[in-house]
Amino acid sequence: MPSVVYFADFKEKKPFESKEDIIERLFETADIGSVLSDGDLTAVKVHFGEKGCDTYTNPVFVRKITDKIKENKANPFLTDTNTLYSGSRFNSADHLKTAIEHGFGFSVTNAPIIIGGGLREDVFTDVTINKKHFKTVKIAPEICDCDSMVVISHFKGHVVAGFGGAIKNLGMGCATKEGKRDQHRVLQPQIDISLCTGCGRCVEICSFSAPEITDGISVIDSDKCASCGQCVSECPEGAVSFCWEEDIAPFTERISEYALGAVLGKEKKTAYINFLVNITPHCDCASWSDAPIVPDIGILASFDPVAIDTACRDLVNMQAGNTGTHLLCNHKPGEDKFKGTWGYTDADKQLSHGEKIGLGTTDYRLIKI
Structure with a gap:
């Protein structure tokens, strides 16, 4: 049975309607409030962006979502985990500082920030999944302990995974440092x-x-x-x-397995919102932002991370590519934009393996709102 994915197309928005208005309409039409209960501690999983990046999800948009969560009598907090590599989000103090500098403070987002997984090193919960690559995965306790989740993802390219959306936001973004090592260990530079x-x-x-x-x-x-x-x-x-031919598939499969661990037991208490704006070749972990490879498209919502990422991939590929960008080929509508950007990647492995392990389905029904 196909999963429903709701799509607010920027080309078909109402006259004088702002993106904040679109987010509110999408939240209500998709019934995202159905995953929320009175008094829930709701993790709003976001990416605050590496220092130097400016294409992360706009905190003003995040504010609209936290306001809607509060209208449903839940208690939202913004969260992400520290990075494995050095940078402005390597420890919780610097990570919090970066989030504030990028506009995610309470005065803008109407929600506190809780960095998951420990101040410097690992504080994790072992989650049993018994899949191909992992028997257990190391997930931040803040993710495991919350009552519900709204996962906000900026859909864009990724130098290794091909693209990053809801699955990568869960798999890498909810893992602690040791969990990130588990996923990356297959890659040998x-x-x-x-x-x-x-x-x-x-x-x-x-x-x-x-x-x-x-x-x-x-x-x-x-x-x-x-x-x-x-x-x-x-x-x-x-x-x-990396050795692209050998390393890519197991790496992307590991992301999907960690994503499963992040939502295990909360499948019916998690909703996903993907922003198809600023669709850059690199992820927001980079300390810079390149030109988008396709025009802005819209915003999507679903209760299925595999379905929403599949829909985003398809919508990106339907666009005419932007010339003069990191998109080196496949500019025509219908051609694979992520292969045209990172020719060695196999982004679809996230989707197929996610479907295989029960994370979601690639079979979706797109409903325009």
Whole structure:
């Protein structure tokens, strides 16, 4: 049976209707309030954006959602977990500071911020899933302990996963640092010595002291490496990469399995809202924002993370691609925009494996509102 996905198309909005108005109409039409009960502590799972990124979900939009949650007599709090790589969200103090600097303070969003998973290292709950890659997964207690969730995702590209939406927001975003290591461990960065200039950028950014410059070339200690991928995304020469043919599928499958663990027991108490705006090639973990690969499309809502991400993928692929961007090919409507951006990725594996393990279904019915 197909899952319903509600779609507010920006091209068909009502006259003089703002995006905040659209969010309110979508919340009510999709009946997102049905997952909320009186007095619920409701986790609003967001991504506050790495310092330097400016395409994360607008906190003014988040405010509209928290207001609607409060109208349903639930008690919302914004949450995310600390990053595996160094940056402005590596510990809870810096993470909270970044969230405030990006506009997610109480005065804007009407909800407190609780960073999940511990101040520096891991405080986690083991969740049993018994799937292909994991028997148990390490989820932030704040996610496990909440009564309900509204997962707000900015749908965009991703250098390894192909794209990131609700599934990645759950799988990587609700995992603690050790859980993130579990997912990334399958990835092993490799140095192309023909491209490496020994500039030391990888040494500078690595939180685990894995790379060293030896005889003018970077060498990565695999025993120290957490496989977070920061060196891959930030090498100015493109000299660091993963073994795409072997690593991509198991990595994306692991994300889906962690996503399952994040919602286990709360499947009927979780709703998803995906923003198809600022559809950039990179995720919001990057400390920069590139030009969008397609125009803004709209906002979607569902109770199924696989269905909503499938619908988002399809809507992106239906667009004509923006020229002069990181989208190098597949500009025509109907062509795979994420393959055109990151040719080595297999983004659909998130969807197919998510469906296989019972996270949701790729069979959806799109209802325009």
